[in-house]
Amino acid sequence: MSAPQTLGGPSRCGRVLGPSLDKIIKSASWRKHSDIVSSCKSTLEKLETLSDTALPDPSSPLLGLPASDADSVLNPIVLALASNHAKLAEPALESVFKLFSLGVLRGEIDSNLPNSVLYKIVESVCKVGGIGEESVELAVLRVLLSAVRCPCVLVRGDCLLQVIRTCYNLYLNGLNGTNQICAKSVLAQIMLIVFARAEEDSMDVSIKTVAVSELLEFTDKNLNEGSSIFYCQNLISEVVTASEGVPDLKFSKPSTVPELQNDESKVSYEEKKDEVGEEEMKEGVESSSGGDISKIREDGFYVFKNLCKLSMKFSSQGNPDDEILLRGKTVSLELLKVIMDNGGLVWRTNESFLNAIKQYLCLSLLKNSALSVMSIFQLLCSIFMSLLTKYRSGLKAEIGIFFPMLILRVLENVLQPSFVQKTTVLNLLEKIVGDSQIIIDIFVNYDCDVDSPNIFERIVNGLLKTALGPPLGSTTTLSSVQDITFRHESVKCLAGIIKSMGAWMDEHLKIGDSILRKSFEYDTSAENHSTLTGEDGTLPDCELHPEMNSELSDAATLEQRRTYKMELQKGVSLFNRKPSKGIEFLINTKKVGNTPEEVASFMRKSTTGLNETMIGDFLGEREEFALRVMHAYVDSFNFKSMDFGEAIRFFLRGFRLPGEAQKIDRIMEKFAERYCKCNPNSFTSADTAYVLAYSVIMLNTDAHNDMVKEKMTKFDFIRNNRGINDGKDLPEEYLGALYDQIVKNEIKMNADSAVPQIKQENSLNKLLGLDGILNLVSWKQTEDKPLGANGLLIRHIQEQFKAKKGKSESIYHSVSDVSILRFMVEVCWGPMLAAFSVTIDQSDDRLATTQCLQGFRHAVHVTAVLGMQTQRDAFVTSVAKFTFLHCAADMKQKNVDAVKAIISIAIEDGNHLQEAWDHILTCLSRIEHLQLLGEGAPTDASFLTASNTETDDKMAKSADLQSLKNKGTIQNPAVMAVVRGGSYDSTAVGVNSSGLVSPEQINHFIANLNLLDQIGNFELNHVFANSQRLNSEAIVAFVKALCKVSISELQSPTDPRVFSLTKLVEIAHYNMNRIRLVWSRMWNVLSDFFVSVGLSENLSVASFVMDSLRQLAMKFLEREELANYNFQNEFLRPFVIVMQKSNSAEIRELIVRCISQMVLSRVSNVKSGWKSVFMVFTAAAADEHKNIVLVAFETMEKIVREYFPHITETESATFTDCVRCLIKFTNSRFNSDVSLNAIAFLRFCAFKLAEGGLVCTGKRLDDGSSVSIVKKDDSDLQSFTDVDDPGSYWGPLLTGLSKLTSDSRLAIRRSSLEVLFNILNDHGHLFSQTFWLGVFSSVVLPIFNGVCEKRDKAVKAEQDSATAESPHRDGSTWDTETSTVASQCLVDLFISFYDVLRPHLSDVVYILTGYLGSSIQDSASIGVAAMCRLTGQLGSRFSEDEWREIFLSVKEAATSTLPGFKKLLRTMDDIKVPHNSQLNSETNSDHGLTNDDLEDENLQAVAYVVSRMKSHISIQQLILQAVTNMTKPHMQCLSASNINIIVEIFSSISSHALQLNSETTMQQKIKIACSILELSVPPMLEFENEAYQNYLSFLKDVVENNPSISKEMDLESLLVAVCEKILQIYLKCTSENQNGRVTHWVLPLGFGKKEEMAARSALLVSALKALSGLGRDSFRKYISNFFNLLVDLVRSEHSSSSGEVQRVLSIVFQSSIGAIIMK
Secondary structure, three states: OOOOOOOOOOOHHHHHHHHHHHHHHHHOOOOOOHHHHHHHHHHHHHHHHOOOOOOOOOOOOEOOOOHHHHHHHHHHHHHHHHOOOHHHHHHHHHHHHHHHHOOOEOEEEOOOOOOOHHHHHHHHHHHHOOOOOHHHHHHHHHHHHHHHHOOOEEEOHHHHHHHHHHHHHHHHHOOOHHHHHHHHHHHHHHHHHHHHHHHHOOOOOOOOOOOHHHHOOOOOHHHOOOOHHHHHHHHHHHHHHHOOOOOOOOOOOEOOOHHHHOOHHHHOOHHHOOOOOHHHHHHHHHHHHOOOOEHHHHHHHHHHHHHHHHHOOOOOOOOOOOHHHHHHHHHHHHHHHHHHHOOOOHHHHOHHHHHHHHHHHHHHHHHHOOOOOHHHHHHHHHHHHHHHHHOOOOOHHHHHHHHHHHHHHHHOOOOOOOHHHHHHHHHHHHHHHOOHHHHHHHHHHHHOOOOOOOHHHHHHHHHHHHHHOOOOOOOOOOOHHHHHHHHHHHHHHHHHHHHHHHHHHHHHOOEOEOOOOOOOOOOOOOOOHHHOOOOOOOOOHHHHOOOOOEEEOOHHHHHHHHHHHHHHHHHHHHHHHOHHHHHHHHHHOOOOOOOHHHHHHHHHOOOOOOOHHHHHHHHOOOOHHHHHHHHHHHHOOOOOOOOHHHHHHHHOOOOOOOOOHHHHHHHHHHHHHHHHHHOOOOOOOHHHHHHHHHHHHHHHHHHHOOOOOOOOOHHHHHHHOOOOEOOEOOOHHHHHHHHHHHHHOOOOOHHHOOOOOOOOOOOHHHHOOOHHHHOOOOOOOOOOOOOOOOHHHHHHHHHHHHHHHOOHHHOEEEOOOOOHHHHHHHHHHHHHHHHHHHHHHHOOOHHHHHHHHHHHHHHHHHHHHOOOHHHHHHHHHHHHHHOOHHHHHHOOHHHHHHHHHHHHHHHHOHHHOHHHHHHHHHHHHHHHHHHHHHHOOOOOHHHHOOOOOHHHHHHHHHOOHHHHHHHOOOOOHHHHHHHHOOOOOOOOOOOOOOOOOOHHHHHHHHHHHHHHHHOOHHHHHHHHHHHHHOOHHHHHHHHHHHHHHHHHHHOOOOOOOOHHHHHHHHHHHHOOOOOHHHHHHHHHHHHHHHHHHHOOOOHHHHHHHHHHHHHHHHHHOOOOOOOOOOHHHHHHHHHHHHHHHOOOHHHHHHHHHHHHHHHHHOHHHOOOHHHHHHHHHHHHHOOOOHHHHHHHHHHHHHHHHHOHHHHHOOOHHHHHHHHHHHHHHHOOOOOHHHHHHHHHHHHHHHHHHHHOOOOEOOOOOOOOOOOOOOOOOHHHHHHOOOOOOOHHHHHHHHHHHHHHOOOOOHHHHHHHHHHHHHHHHHHHHHEOHHHHHHHHHHHHHHHHHHHHHHHHHHHHHHHHOOOOOOOOOOOOOOOHHHHHHHHHHHHHHHHHOHHHHHHHHHHHHHHHHHHHOOOOHHHHHHHHHHHHHHHHHHHHHOOHHHHHHHHHHHHHHHHHOHHHHHHHHHHHHHOOOOOHHHHHHHHHOOOOOOHHHOOHHHHHHHHHHHHHHHHHHHHHHHHHHHHHHHHOOOHHHOOHHHHHHHHHHHHHHHHHHHHHHHOHHHHHHHHHHHHHHOOOOOOHHHHHHHHHHHHHHHHHHHHHHOHHHHHHHOHHHHHHHHHHHHHHHHHHHHHHHHOOOOOOOOOOOOHHHHHHHHHHHHHHHHHHHHHHOOOHHHHHHHHHHHHHHHHHHHHOOOOOOOHHHHHHHHHHHHHHHHHHHHO
């Protein structure tokens, strides 16, 4: 065979061992180590013959070699290690390292197999580390780490603990710092390996390499010797990576190993066995580990448990300063920290590991919290942070205890804290608050849980106390630097809290939604990734096992729980001040039942927080309810089989006995009764127990009160209690034992059972039952020595944990509803506001103020999004005040930062600021003002104040910043006002302040203006440009606020500005593309603003506003508006309102010119805006300034002439407004040409409408009923037609012209009448019948309302008051010419469109007869002419009913005035006038009758009667004429009934005339009065003659020409009767001269009588002719009626001019009478 290539043969094992064995042989001493050398040589020889087997032996510890050869091969290595010789051990260690690293060694290493070669190797390696060689120590560490790291070797049980103990000892006793650091690093790496495998329950896992530098974070920094960290890191990395790729063996089978229940001597150090809690720990292991657990996890559990126990080792009484033990405790805690930091899912899901945390780690934390060693405290805090971050869902109760113990206790200590300790706590809080989910979970699970402490609230309040610092006048151990550091750190934490709340909210809420969406599924993104301390991306705690003690809650439930807790705390607090009030409150709020038993049960709870002293006081009260509660309280105890001393101790542990003897007596009496009831055979009676109880209480006070100098002896106690047992003594042994028990063990309450009670700052500890726990440890900050805790206290704490398991604390709640933040904000916003505000106000530190401003920003964000208006406004207002823009001379850098914060808030949270925009925009306004002053630009006031002079302008321009610097003072009032400053809420800065400004103030102001250079125009403008990104609600709020700020700027009495106004125009432009609904809401606000400012008394401001509005309108009109929309009209509405309400002619003229420019330049885009345009021009038309009227009319002229189609293409209301506007111009008083031209434009409008062929086919305007002629309202315009019908264009035009006809100006009346009727005549053919009827009733007929009203008034006046003055013409009464034209036009129109308008004949007749019924003769003449024309043209087409209607109307007109006229005549009866004799005598005298003879009043009355009589007679005569003219041409068409009406008319008038002329007395008075007044006498006689003449002519005509009707109606007899009446009247006149006496002679007629007879002669002749014209038979028939009258005529004297009477009379006798006689 050929020689081997290498030492050790061909096997893998030989290649590793060969060189090492050879080196051992060379290094060994042949004499001392002969056995080692021989073993090495024989092994080398054997290795030469061995080769790797094809199939590995699973039982062999060496890969490739059979099990039988493995022990012999490895024996030299064991021997070399056991030699304790460095030169031999080093090669052996190197070979073992390679065997482990290469995976050659395989199998399980356990102390249960002590004969295993692998166990012997590991044991030897552990032992060789103590030989005192530096190189050997490092080699041992490498080997041990490689053994644990090797995937195919499982080091477990006691062997694993031995490996850890060896590294532990090397750390404590290493020869140099590097070795100690390496030992610590190896321990940490072993922890990572063991628990990474336990996590996966597998050997094949990815191993994380420990970071050596992190292990030195808290301790051992002094061990670093230059490159020690680098060296150690390389060593760890080398070992960890050396075993990569080695295949693992499966060791994860479940195993039930009895060693799980081993004693302490087997798994940990015998010499440092724990004396307390051993049994409890064993029970915990048994209960938690269960029966089935893999070997890998079993080892992990072993290691964790023993590390926890190791960390709980305390120094002995004999050696209190054991530094080695302290280092060991520290490193064990550091290893626990490594384990917790890298813990994964198994710690959350596996009950064994979770219970291990609760039972061992929590206990370790509790014990070590008593130490004041800072490194220990820092480690505890770090471990607690890991528990809080990863395991809080399973450790709810534990965290609820440790948080106040570790964190809050230190945080709330403001006066005398340890600087390092509190710094540690603040740093820890900074990490906690950086995790948003932790903050939320803390609040949900503790502050909203009635059985848990208010951790979140106490954190916030503690940070507030720290931020505010020690109270003034208090003594503190802190230096000023330390205090400032604490303040800044606490503010940073507070800012972090609100930042985390905002981040959590943003993650769970889609910003922009107006409603907070509720989600009841846990959001996996809620946990902040920054909390994951492991690099493996470990999931957050509550995501990994939500099913474990976790419950998803909604905000409503949490709100109820929170409310319940707050009310309970309030009740407890009230009880601790006044028990009866507290119990009453708790019962009323249903926190406690109203029965004594329920109240007693509440008092017995250890976590209620009730003050024990107050409980005792309440139980001792003698009121009925309190007494019943005390009885129920005592009865709730069970003292059965309980020693009397034990029973009284048990009874008194829940309350403190009151000080009043009577109260103690009542309580002890009930106690004695209860004790005897539970133990019937204890005493003979309850009295014995009562007396003995008193004695025990006295003994307890005597023995344990330091104030009692002479203590009671046992003999005294026995003597004092003699004879109390029903006259007999109790056994001395019994009393002696009771005495010893009380003296040795004081009777205390629960809170006093461990150490003297320490007063807590926060009474909440008592409420939550934490007093007993917190008092278990000493909180002395100056204590440097470790202080242990005894077993009694540990058991008490464990009892607390067990008690909390069944309560709500064991249920972990998670929530994803952002509404929970509302409750959190309610808790924290006040402290945060105070902390941030005080810090900014008092500190100039840039870092601190920046943190505060960040806090403000996040607070505004959260409160704004949640819609918490009060809180949001408080934060925004505070930031705004800290800008100091209201007193710029005092500004600092922090104030500029506040300005930046305000801008950031505006940009980031603008959608939710609502009313808070007021403060932000006010700040922006003030910034711009200061920048304007800094640039030296003229103020806005220089442009807005009309009184500025040229000198003022030059001064303002010269006041630039450089000049300020050079001069050091300034006279500019605006700058001086700003420098003086003012309050934040003042409208104008410096308005109310006065006084000179010093140069120093000016210099400060200039420097601060330089500070403001940090804020450029871009930042300011960005806020306004960003407005287009605001949502619909926010933009409206933004506009409202900006309008408010702008008004305050413009109304400034000293310095009006337009900054916000210009920005309003800008944002309106930016947001013009928003949807109509949003833009409409915006414009409602802007519109009111423009109106308000446009009506300002400052004309410059108002002009500027109107011009700004014009710019906006021009922009807006660039956008086309669809049909049937109304927004253009709304947009232009401010122009209309200001135009109507402004008192300034300049503003009104500006508006007119603005509107003119807009319309003429954007005419094609104007749609609904026409309405506002015409409303503006309508207001202008009525203006008092001529120029405004002319400018407006000029534009109207152009609109109508050139852009008429644009008007008609819109809705009808627009054309209506145009017409109304033109009509308004017709009312212009400045220029008649304008009025006439406006009417002409109305005619033009009609022409344009007709030219467009708009045929009106609308629906009926009326309901078919007769149209009453009443005055129409503007609202009637809408009744013409539907808006879509062309009639909607004609209606307003015609109605407008109709109303113009009543204008007071003659030219306008005539022109409007002419235009209206021309339009109707020219274009009436375009109207449908329905529309025509509507036009006639609503347009034409109302024109004549005045005629009808005038007649009605005249009739009423005559009937009501005979002495009333004559109706006079008002401004709307037509003149004769106008009336004539109107009536002619009406008749002509009716004639032209008779076929269409025939239904309105009655209305026309009513109007025309209205003329006849007028008291004015001219009107009657017009009516007669029109009526005649109407009947003349249409008479042949009238029906009988239509004729009847006409004649009845005429009859009504003739008779309607008669009653009033007659009443008027009766007034003459009371008027006295001279008789004829007086008149004759006066006539013959020298002077005639004068006005003095009659009173003025009578003269006026007579004159009025004469005037009315003349008018009345004339009208009656016209009516006669009208009837005559109407009947003559159409006599044949008239029916009998109509003729009868005509006869009635003639008869009525004739009778009236006869009666009027028969009033001789009245006639005499009238004649005399007329003579005096020089008036003509009314023609009464002529009236009578004409009436009878017409009557006679009509009858004669009918009898002669229409014999059939005459015969039917017997008109011939009527004719004879009329003639007979005429004859009688004539004869009466002739006979009056005889005065009624029968004489035989005839006196000659007087002159007057002759004139009368001459006047009557013609009528008499006509009557005689009518009689002579009768037929012979008829004459014969009626001759007997009038023959005597004819005879009397013959006898009568006739006037000389009445020869015709004799002639006709002779003819009657000859031809008629003679014919009868001669026959």
